[in-house]
Amino acid sequence: MSSNFPDGFLWGTATASYQIEGAANVDGRGASIWDTFSKTPGKVVNGDTGDSACDHYNRFDEDIAIMKDLGVKAYRFSIAWPRLFPAGDSVREERGFAFYNRLINALIAADIEPMVTLYHWDLPQHLEDEGGWANRDIVGAFVAYATACAEAFGDRVNNWITLNEPWCVSWLGYSNGVHAPGKKDFSLAIAAAHHTALAHAAAFRAIKAVRPDSQVGLTLNMNNNNIESPQDSEVLAIADLMDANLNRWWIEAFTTGKYSQVLLDTYGDLLNGVIKPGDEELLKVKTDFLGVNYYSDGFVRSARPEDKPYIDGGFMPFPQRVDTSAPAHLANSLTAMGWVVTPEGLGNLVTRIRRDWPEIPYYMITENGSSYEDVIVDGQINDIERTRYLTSHLESLQKAVAQGVPVKGYFAWSLLDNFEWAEGYAKRFGIVHVDYTTFKRTPKASAHRYKEIIANNGL
């Protein structure tokens, strides 16, 4: 069996606006919830903010040249909503549009396909002041923003992702509060989850109205939740809720217009109360592709006597009595984020998506990557673990693709070391190292390996 990927496989790298751009107070950009959150003491490690980040705003030509050298065919980046509409209303900032025009034109000149994420977490602060994703009015605001983007950039951008990881937006942002806007209110998270699902469908229609031939998808963070004590009915019930909450919520919304019974039962009036008559038809949309962000599998087994009841990720309405720790054989090879390394999970996940939702035409792996502590020796970064993470996940993906699973592209997270949200700059995911005092970029060994993989169209 060939170890190659199909011809035309879209090899890419991915980033997000707030994580790399910097230039936070330049060219009329408005404040986003991440400006506010990162400047709130205690929210981000070391008090880091995205004010300067990688200075990509001023150095995108150099970053495109690096991608060109790697042979990258596509680049996934996000647009900062508050650069285009600083107050989140209808008042445009033309210098923001001009920046993304420069970026898109430079990508096309380098023969790199732009793949645009409309929302990768930098909500205009003014919209949060009105309730943000927990206020249903956000759907209309997002449609206006999506329409403006399709009108401005749709002559050159064919691939659109409406939202990145609505699970993180909803649960990390509004329930457990580790991400902006840092709210800790279970009911707000449930409202946000429903409104992000509505926003995806509405933005999908808005982009298609402007550019009928464009490809519009939604990116979700997903995992396989491996059940290690299938004889325990409590574990089975909690695992089903975890899967519905993380993996099925938004897919079932756009494929069926409805949510799993386990979600309706668990969240009761908090969920039923935000669903309005007619929402079923609004939620349902023939999404062109699913964007999959995959980092790590989950594990769940019977609670040990020492396991105290706890609430994981802020999405359990009751304390769960299960053990979700890493299995012993994986526990001493965690990434710097503390995440288990489970390469076979990537192939398993796309195979599961194919089995459960055959109506979704194809998928893009819109993020996959790892954080490790890098050491610079003689100006070189020999990131063996990150390189192994990359190759082992691609081996797993290749096997699934060879079985006919329709994955059309893979975007390494991330092109650059960057602002890793609540972890600040302390955690590095880049295949290219960034020195945050000089902004010097140095491709790591993983980037050199990725270049070979792209050149061979396989491992």
Ligand code: PNW
């Ligand atoms: C994703 N979690 O975030 C994001 O899309 C990226 O912007 C981010 O840099 C990358 O993964 C690495 O973290 C996540 O706690 C952040 O479950 C946190 C979680 C999941 C995804």
